[in-house]
Amino acid sequence: MKESIMPRFSQLTPASAVGASRDLLGELVERHGTVGDMVATMAHSPAVLGGYLQLSKAMRRAKLDRKVSELVSIAVQTQQGCGMCLRSHIDAARSLGLSENEISRAQQSTSHDPSIAAMIQLGTRVYREPASITDAQVEELRGFGYSDREIADVVGVVALNVLTGAFNLVAGLTPGD
Structure with missing residues (x-):
């Protein structure tokens, strides 16, 4: 950070x-x-x-499970470097009952659950290099049972994180401000 x-x-x-x-x-x-x-x-x-x-x-109308959304947000904010956003998403993950181990894994852009790890990886690729997302990656997500709507929701989750994280970094807002 x-x-x-x-x-x-x-x-x-x-x-x-x-x-x-x-x-x-x-x-x-x-x-x-x-x-x-x-x-x-x-x-x-x-x-x-x-x-x-x-x-x-x-x-708030997204179909994507809130726990998965928070884990994607944690992974993105770990990469983006907004401590204020990261703290907020970690607190939200804890309030949803996610373990410290699962939160730590999300900070490493993964999960113990292969289906959640695949969604986290999609989110980090949308953040870093959306042009690199392949048909095979989308098919893998469908194979885990995710709908096209849930897959599309990840783009919205990442967009919201980019907006808030970038704004906070430019504005100089840090945890405790």
């Missing part, structure tokens, strides 16, 4: 944000009472904040 840096952008509130960001933050605060550091910082760009919120909402 990268060394700790200071946040590069301020966190906005409904009172300090302008335009569409003020509206989005106001709605979020009204619904949830507060927003996290990343969302408050994303408000500098209404396009990024709105896109994040829409993709995040859409991915």
Whole structure:
């Protein structure tokens, strides 16, 4: 992981944000009472904040099992280097009952379960080199019983992780900020 840096952008509130960001933050605060550091910082760009919120909402309708999704996220964030995202996904994995061994294996882009390892490997390839994904790899996933929808959902999981991880790294958000 990268060394700790200071946040590069301020966190906005409904009172300090302008335009569409003020509206989005106001709605979020009204619904949830507060927003996290990343969302408050994303408000500098209404396009990024709105896109994040829409993709995040859409991915809640994913067919991919939540445990597999978190393991893919852990593998991607380990490679991307966003400590804040990695911590969040590890916490989510623990809350879903995944073992420390399974979390550790995901950080190494694998799993003890060959079907989950194949999905994690798909996710890391989507992250690093999507053009390298082969017909045989997709057929292997189908052979493990994954539907085309679940396979496609991995692309959404990776896209959401790239957005949040890259944003946090550029903004200088680190665990504990």
